[in-house]
Amino acid sequence: MRILFIASNRIGDAVLSTGVLGGLMERYPEAEFWVACGPLAVPVFAHAPRVTRIIEMRKEKRIGHWRKLLKATMFRRFDIVIDLRGSATAWLLWTFDRRILKPEHTLHRVEHNARTVGLDPAPSPRLWPGEEMLAKARQTIPDGMQVLAMGPTAAWPGKMWPVERFAELARRLLGPGGPMEGAHLLVTGGPGEDEACRPVLEAVPPERRIDLVGAGIDEVGACFSRVRLYVGNDSGLMHLAAAAGAPTIGLFGPTADAIYAPWGPKAVTVRVPRSHEEIKAEEGGEVTWHVSRNHMEDLDVATVEQAAIALLAKTAANGQNGP
Incomplete structure (x- = not known):
């Protein structure tokens, strides 16, 4: 089982998404995870268990960073694609299940992330230091x-x-x-x-x-x-x-x-x-x-x-x- 997890460029939002990532690891103990995020956020996920690949999305002109992500993922099958950046990327990928963050909300970001993937109660953010x-x-x-x-x-x-x-x-x-x-x-x-x-x-x-x-x-x-x-x-x-x-x-x-x-x-x-x-x-x-x-x-x-x-x-x- 393979899950693609699209996280934020920003450190704070990336950290706030770690509860969801950890909760999914507990829900799907057999799964491997690919994480896509900005370069500043890479260390947040670098030592997370069962993260087998990190796709660094360094911002480029003419949405080059999104094209890079599609090139790395387009011909792979994912059981679940989770997009916490609310982009259209998940609709372009081969997957059985898409979970896309809605941009307008009034909930705390931790709760909003958790609802996107159906985790209740919302799991707390965590760190995986090496x-x-x-x-x-x-x-x-x-x-x-x-x-x-x-x-x-x-x-x-x-x-x-x-x-x-x-x-x-x-x-x-x-x-x-x-x-x-x-x-x-x-x-x-x-x-x-x-x-x-x-x-x-x-x-x-x-x-x-x-x-x-x-x-x-x-x-x-x-x-x-x-x-x-x-x-x-x-x-x-x-x-x-x-x-x-x-x-x-x-x-x-x-x-x-x-x-x-x-x-x-x-x-x-x-x-x-x-x-x-x-x-x-x-x-x-x-x-x-x-x-x-x-x-x-x-x-x-x-x-x-x-x-x-x-x-x-x-x-x-x-x-x-x-x-």
Whole structure:
């Protein structure tokens, strides 16, 4: 049995689809899986069990990436084709069963993905880190080391909480009298985001810094499985942390937490004081990259600090993450 799984180009959406992929592996234990995704998302699936082929869809002119996918799959028979990008590709392939994501929805993306393939309840996202990265993570974060992780960047500036507030939150949580007093600080972001992340790293002395800015998401995900708490903007790294099992706080303003909140029993959302709908109305009915102002500035440090204290208490330390 062979199943084609067409996933997203974006890291966050790819991570949110891993619950469905894992659920299908449990439903069809004899099946092999082919995964098609963008290059950034390849590490999400690289070590997934029974994924026998990954088709990297690097964007090309004149939909060349879709033609590449069709060339690789057109003359193969698939028992099921699952298209979580909502394209027309599944209709062009030889298969007994097509499951295509509908673009318009109000459900959380994890639930929407699950309904597309008939999984109820929706299985939670998960990671499949390779042994090499697990070993590297154990070196970076040895047993017994308490770590606060932060992701102060995002795909566009309008989703970013001011970096100086991340730094202040780190000082409050890790400084004298804080709930994680003396712990290490892990900071991560994408390639080229070193300067944007530097003020957060400098919130603690050099010997307590773990700099993973620009590191691969396979390494970062393995390290997230060993941290005590993660705080970050609405981004792929936020979803990676939640899928790794880290207690996760996602910070939201102009984007829809109802659809993209971090998923899991140890994940919470902290919004700016106004709803997504109220911000949309202020922006003329639609939120784009070019927002009129940084709505994330409406979120104060004390609010996030209290959420962190509550989540730390709820996930009392047992090893790294808590029970």
